[in-house]
Amino acid sequence: MASVEDIGIDLGSSNVLIYARRKGIVLNEPAMLAVDHESRNVIAIGREAHKMLGREPNNIEVIRPLQKGTIQDFDMLSIMLNHFVMRVIGKHIFARPRAVMSLSASSNEIEKRQLIIGMFEAGARRTQMIDRPLAAAAGADMDITQYSGQMVADVGGATTDIAVIASGEMSARNTLGIAGDAFTDAIIRYVRLKHNLLIGFHTAEDVKCAIGTVYPLGESAVALPIAGRNLVSGLPKQIEVTREEITEAMEEPLHQMLEGLHAVIERVPPELANDVFENGILLTGGGAAMKGLPEIIAEMMKIPCRAAENPQQCVAVGCGKALERPADFDRFLGDRRKGRR
Numbered sequence: 001m002a003s004v005e006d007i008g009i010d011l012g013s014s015n016v017l018i019y020a021r022r023k024g025i026v027l028n029e030p031a032m033l034a035v036d037h038e039s040r041n042v043i044a045i046g047r048e049a050h051k052m053l054g055r056e057p058n059n060i061e062v063i064r065p066l067q068k069g070t071i072q073d074f075d076m077l078s079i080m081l082n083h084f085v086m087r088v089i090g091k092h093i094f095a096r097p098r099a100v101m102s103l104s105a106s107s108n109e110i111e112k113r114q115l116i117i118g119m120f121e122a123g124a125r126r127t128q129m130i131d132r133p134l135a136a137a138a139g140a141d142m143d144i145t146q147y148s149g150q151m152v153a154d155v156g157g158a159t160t161d162i163a164v165i166a167s168g169e170m171s172a173r174n175t176l177g178i179a180g181d182a183f184t185d186a187i188i189r190y191v192r193l194k195h196n197l198l199i200g201f202h203t204a205e206d207v208k209c210a211i212g213t214v215y216p217l218g219e220s221a222v223a224l225p226i227a228g229r230n231l232v233s234g235l236p237k238q239i240e241v242t243r244e245e246i247t248e249a250m251e252e253p254l255h256q257m258l259e260g261l262h263a264v265i266e267r268v269p270p271e272l273a274n275d276v277f278e279n280g281i282l283l284t285g286g287g288a289a290m291k292g293l294p295e296i297i298a299e300m301m302k303i304p305c306r307a308a309e310n311p312q313q314c315v316a317v318g319c320g321k322a323l324e325r326p327a328d329f330d331r332f333l334g335d336r337r338k339g340r341r
């Protein structure tokens with residue numbers, strides 16, 4: 001018996017998650033590296049690099065290799081992936097696990113092959129890729145083989161991956177560059193314009209998660225103190241922002257996301273669109289934890305919408321399931337991506 005469990009890897013733009021068979025999620029770390037500007041030496045990876053974000057000394061840069069839906073820095077992506085995989089697998093010369101991986105960025109065949117070679121070097125016997133919406137749906141326990149159409153939207157940091165799935169195929173798919181980061185950036189912009197205050201990404205992210213809502217839920221006057229730099233005096237300053245302001249700040253990315261969902265529904269055949277109206281939309285990914293998101297989608301699109309349980313883990317869990325249920329998933333794995341539209 002192999003002592004190393006097979007693994008599912010969610011190589012996300014914000015976070016890397018690894019799921020191990022029979023163990024569950026064994027790694028969940030920010031997809032970041034701290035790198036020395038000149039030497040390109042890696043100083044820290046994952047959580048340690050995340051701590052430095054916004055506070056990094058002049059000679060150090062914190063990098064997110066998958067930031068904008070594409071591979072921004074392939075070498076750094078490989079270093080980060082190898083580091084995490086080796087940590088989970090450990091050193092086993094004879095028992096190498098299999099892996100299924102989902103990447104939250106567009107990539108070409110050469111990059112994919114190189115990632116797979118990197119995985120082998122890190123200790124995986126065989127690595128197969130799976131499309132993100134299929135992994136997300138499977139991880140949320142959606143029956144992807146069901147003939148009646150279902151819609152899934154994985155809302156990550158950099159991208160929202162949307163698909164209508166029916167009979168185990170993706171009938172329409174679209175990847176939007178609007179996801180959690182766009183909401184965070186919108187908060188930064190709003191606070192700068194309205195309050196002349198420059199806040200960091202960490203601060204904006206904290207505000208978003210603590211009081212942010214895209215739908216009037218809860219007490220709108222709830223306020224949170226935030227600190228930044230006064231753009232007039234150049235000095236540190238603290239102000240209070242209300243939930244109502246944050247909702248207003250996030251209106252623009254919200255509308256872009258709604259348009260993106262709409263565009264996918266418009267492309268599917270009428271029978272499938274009808275199925276989606278009945279079966280609803282499932283949200284996965286860390287961004288699905290955004291308060292009010294299922295409610296506003298349901299209201300604006302007149303389609304039932306819900307967030308999965310533990311939405312951030314769905315993709316990694318789905319990759320793991322793909323390994324456990326070869327009969328259902330084998331045809332989606334590997335380099336054979338049919339990409340039907």
Ligand SMILES: Nc1ncnc2c1ncn2[C@@H]1O[C@H](COP(=O)(O)OP(=O)(O)O)[C@@H](O)[C@H]1O
Binds near residue numbers: 016155157209286289
């Ligand atoms: N409670 C929350 N409320 C709002 N947004 C959240 C919450 N938790 C996580 N997020 C957002 O989820 C996004 C990251 O989701 P994740 O699935 O980890 O990304 P990726 O798959 O691209 O790595 C970030 O934009 C983060 O701010």
Ligand SMILES: [Mg+2]
Binds near residue numbers: 157
């Ligand atoms: Mg995710």
